[in-house]
Amino acid sequence: GNSVTQMEGPVTLSEEAFLTINCTYTATGYPSLFWYVQYPGEGLQLLLKATKADDKGSNKGFEATYRKETTSFHLEKGSVQVSDSAVYFCALSNNQAGTALIFGKGTTLSVSS
Amino acid sequence: EPEVTQTPSHQVTQMGQEVILRCVPISNHLYFYWYRQILGQKVEFLVSFYNNEISEKSEIFDDQFSVERPDGSNFTLKIRSTKLEDSAMYFCASREQDYSNQPQHFGDGTRLSIL
Numbered sequence: 001g002n003s004v005t006q007m008e009g010p011v012t013l014s015e016e017a018f019l020t021i022n023c024t025y026t027a028t029g030y031p032s033l034f035w036y037v038q039y040p041g042e043g044l045q046l047l048l049k050a051t052k053a054d055d056k057g058s059n060k061g062f063e064a065t066y067r068k069e070t071t072s073f074h075l076e077k078g079s080v081q082v083s084d085s086a087v088y089f090c091a092l093s094n095n096q097a098g099t100a101l102i103f104g105k106g107t108t109l110s111v112s113s
Numbered sequence: 114e115p116e117v118t119q120t121p122s123h124q125v126t127q128m129g130q131e132v133i134l135r136c137v138p139i140s141n142h143l144y145f146y147w148y149r150q151i152l153g154q155k156v157e158f159l160v161s162f163y164n165n166e167i168s169e170k171s172e173i174f175d176d177q178f179s180v181e182r183p184d185g186s187n188f189t190l191k192i193r194s195t196k197l198e199d200s201a202m203y204f205c206a207s208r209e210q211d212y213s214n215q216p217q218h219f220g221d222g223t224r225l226s227i228l
Contacts, residue, residue, distance in 0.1 A: 101206075
């Protein structure tokens with residue numbers, strides 16, 4: 001079946017540190033991949049997406065590359081800020097399984113100054 | 114930027130009571146979804162809806178659940194007889210087109226607490 005696995009959190013970093021949140025997936029066919037972010041008390045916001053192999057999604061300094069050979073979509077940011085503190089969800093959507101988003105468990109990031 | 118709006122933000126209900134959660138999707142979107150997130154767990158798909166019909170539903174979406182688009186703007190999720198385990202954050206989402214590469218846009222959620 002289709003599934004998403006994210007690294008366990010929480011991730012605690014100092015401001016300006018490098019961030020990596022690992023995400024791997026299992027899917028039939030060719031899924032689209034997404035990162036969503038949930039700030040405290042808010043809903044899910046799309047952070048970035050990639051729809052085919054080797055695509056790189058980017059937004060607000062965050063990047064993720066769709067790696068079909070390793071079935072991964074790791075989220076990275078070169079220098080995190082306190083305002084990046086949030087829960088990050090990796091998700092996939094696969095037309096072969098309908099159009100529901102399948103989410104990972106989420107990774108909590110806490111950035112201190 | 115257009116948003117998905119959900120009301121209420123927090124709903125407290127006695128076990129066994131009916132509850133209706135409301136959503137106003139983005140106006141030109143045609144595909145609508147409900148998801149739920151039990152505290153500390155992953156976001157789970159409940160149901161998708163298009164052209165006044167359910168397109169897909171998960172095994173969570175049993176006979177206690179129903180969805181409706183009662184007018185041109187609202188999209189509702191009804192839980193007929195709530196159970197303690199229905200306590201969760203419920204998210205509504207909408208999408209303009211039904212392609213997997215199109216992102217879904219989410220509301221801020223309704224926190225449902227069953228007592």
